[in-house]
Every structure is written in structure tokens, then in C-alpha cells.
Amino acid sequence: MLQMEKTKTNDWLAKAEQSVLFTANRPNMVIERGEGMYLWDMEGKRYLDFVGGWAVASLGHSPKVLADALTRQAATLVHASPGFHNQPMIAFAELLTRISCMDKVFFGSSGAEANESAIKLARKHGAVHLDGAYEIIAISGGFHGRTLATMSASGKPQWESLFAPKVDGFKHVPINDLDACFAAVTNKTCAIMLELVQGEGGVHSVSESYLYGLRKICDMYGMLLIVDEIQTGMGRTGKLFAYEHYGIEPDVLTVGKGIGGGFPLSAMLTKAKYDLFEPGDQGGTYTGAPLAMAAGLAVVGELLDRNLAENADQQGRYLKGRLQLLASRFPVSGIRGKGLLLAFDVPEGRAAELAAAALQEGLLINALGASTIRLVPPLIVTKEHIDEMLAILTRVLSSFK
Numbered sequence: 001m002l003q004m005e006k007t008k009t010n011d012w013l014a015k016a017e018q019s020v021l022f023t024a025n026r027p028n029m030v031i032e033r034g035e036g037m038y039l040w041d042m043e044g045k046r047y048l049d050f051v052g053g054w055a056v057a058s059l060g061h062s063p064k065v066l067a068d069a070l071t072r073q074a075a076t077l078v079h080a081s082p083g084f085h086n087q088p089m090i091a092f093a094e095l096l097t098r099i100s101c102m103d104k105v106f107f108g109s110s111g112a113e114a115n116e117s118a119i120k121l122a123r124k125h126g127a128v129h130l131d132g133a134y135e136i137i138a139i140s141g142g143f144h145g146r147t148l149a150t151m152s153a154s155g156k157p158q159w160e161s162l163f164a165p166k167v168d169g170f171k172h173v174p175i176n177d178l179d180a181c182f183a184a185v186t187n188k189t190c191a192i193m194l195e196l197v198q199g200e201g202g203v204h205s206v207s208e209s210y211l212y213g214l215r216k217i218c219d220m221y222g223m224l225l226i227v228d229e230i231q232t233g234m235g236r237t238g239k240l241f242a243y244e245h246y247g248i249e250p251d252v253l254t255v256g257k258g259i260g261g262g263f264p265l266s267a268m269l270t271k272a273k274y275d276l277f278e279p280g281d282q283g284g285t286y287t288g289a290p291l292a293m294a295a296g297l298a299v300v301g302e303l304l305d306r307n308l309a310e311n312a313d314q315q316g317r318y319l320k321g322r323l324q325l326l327a328s329r330f331p332v333s334g335i336r337g338k339g340l341l342l343a344f345d346v347p348e349g350r351a352a353e354l355a356a357a358a359l360q361e362g363l364l365i366n367a368l369g370a371s372t373i374r375l376v377p378p379l380i381v382t383k384e385h386i387d388e389m390l391a392i393l394t395r396v397l398s399s400f401k
């Protein structure tokens, strides 16, 4: 094994510049380890994490239950083949169908992959039941991933012409505008796809009447309602799945991020009547791989045992209330979101500056666009962590007055 010499941060940053393909501006630190609500960089500086690896670290950083499950499974069976059944896959699929309104599960490794599956299933449904319909209506401002099809499904204005030509068959309509959606339906439409709280798009929720209307439209035309819960699922919004806030059931549900607690894992779930794929239609080398399944079983088991959805609801309410108080003293507005998927606005163009200043003070918060800060801490967050976070945020905001 190569023994890497541990050098100072700057040396590692220089190596990164030489060998890591540039895709993002990253701050000048190197994260070395994590535990619970905190991360540490190579210099030993500690950061209170209210980003949670982009809503991924549902159990916090390096949870023992995940480490133990991975160690146990790695010693038993890491990977067999997607061509064979394995016990952790069957047990995990069974668990997910028990805790959701769905009957069948397909596993992937990333959110985009789960959404690609959902898009394929919708097109298969169109081919089998809707006379070849293939178009999917999606929502402006929505985010569904970075593969070509999921980029095309996303309603991100900056992606309009990026990597053209786009994958054909997606129409975008404004959020919470039922008439616009109704008007976009044609005999080519096979599904409507959306997030119930747009995560990357600025933390905007769909209204109850809107979702109820979408459900009706889908029922009327036999189209699939695809709900992307990659970000909102697994307790994030204060319920296990965000659709539970609305009292409707989707036909297809995608989950990712928090389901693996940091281990790359995602799933597409659907009802038994949409079990439509034939051999060769869908698959993947890592679908249902035992190591990932053991990770998912451990993470979701722990989420359920500790009722972390309930904690997300309670702590989210506390955090939201405390942010309202901040808004009376600082230029903070538009506090919104559900559970522990929250956001607020700062003056135009200053979100990145605020996040960078917080980082200097040992707090991780996420700048979303020019003027929005998103807070998506691990679901294990306590009132004490929130108070610690608010003390740092208050200090940082004081220099913004």
C-alpha cells in the first residue's frame, strides 16, 4: 500500500490543483475527519456543520452504526453481481416498501441515477399504456441531477443551453401554477415530475392545492406523478417523506442523499402496477450491491429507531423561530422551509460572502444563488447545536449591518 506522506494544507492544495479536474471553487482547506455535527480540517480547525454534506449526513459524520455495518458486511460480501439476489438487498427493499406507500424498489448509487430510472419508467409506462407518450412536465427552478436527462428535467435557468443538445421530451411550467400545468398536457405526456420542496432552487414548497391538482391531472390522463425526494426524503422535512405533509401518494418516488448517510446510495420506488421493466431495460453494475444495502439498512434503521424525522420537525421549528428573531435585528428575510430543510435571504449578492465569513468563524452554511442561505444540518442536531450556530451567525451578521 502506498504510504502517503502527510504534508501541510498548502502542499495538498497545490497537489489538488495539479491533479484534480476543476469543477468547483473550493475554500483553501482540506477536510480530514468528521464526528457527529462537526468536521475538522488538516490544521485541526473545527467546523459546526449546518450543510451536512448537502443534506446527506443524516446521522451526522462518521456514525458508528454505519461504520459497524460496513465493516461487518465488507467482511461477509462486498459485491456479488447485479445478476444475483442477495439478502441485504431483499431486506432493504422490504424495509423501504414497509415504511413508504410503495411496493417495489430499484436501487442506484446517486440521486441522478434514481431519477433517470424514474424517467425511464415513465417512458416505459407511456410506451405500454399511453400510446407511446414520452413527454414529462417538470417545474421551473427544479433540480433533478447532472446526467444529461436529469439536467434536461431540471428547470435551472443557467442550464438552458449548457451541453446542448438537451434530451428531448421535457416541458417546464412555473411552480404552483396549476393552469399552466394543465395547459402543458398533451397526448404525448406520460408524467409530471417535481420536488415538493425545491432544494437547490431556493427552498420553495409546493402548495397543498397545487399538489392535489397535479394528482387529479395525473389520474385523469393516466399519467405518472413522480416525486423527487432525493433531498426531502428520509426525515429531512420533519416527516419520513415530504408527500406525507400533503396527504397524497405519488406513483413514483425517488430517494437518495440521507438514505445512505454518506454512503453513495439511492432508490426509485413505485407501485406494483408500474412494475413494467423487462430484462435489459434497466440495471447497473452496482444496483443492490450488498455493501450499499447494508449501509442503507443501518442508516434507515437508525433514523427510524431514533425517530429523527420527529427531531427534524422539532429542531426545525426551534431554528425557524430563532431565525425570525434574527430577522428583527439583521437584514435577514424570507425564512422558509420545512423541518431541517430551511433557507433565508440576505441582501442581493451577499450570500457567498456571508457563507465565507461563517466558514472563517468555524460554521458551515450553504450559499444558494446570490442571496439565499440554506441550512440542512444532520438530523441529529440538538437545541445546543442550534444555539451555538446562532451565536456564530449573529457574530458574522453583526459585521454585515
Ligand SMILES: Cc1ncc(COP(=O)(O)O)c(C=O)c1O
Pocket (backbone or CB within 6 Å): 054, 109, 110, 111, 112, 113, 115, 143, 144, 145, 146, 195, 199, 200, 228, 229, 230, 231, 232, 256, 257
Ligand atoms: C432534489 C434533488 N434531486 C436530485 C439530485 C441529484 O442527486 P445526486 O447529486 O446524488 O445525483 C439532487 C442533488 O442535490 C437533489 O437535490
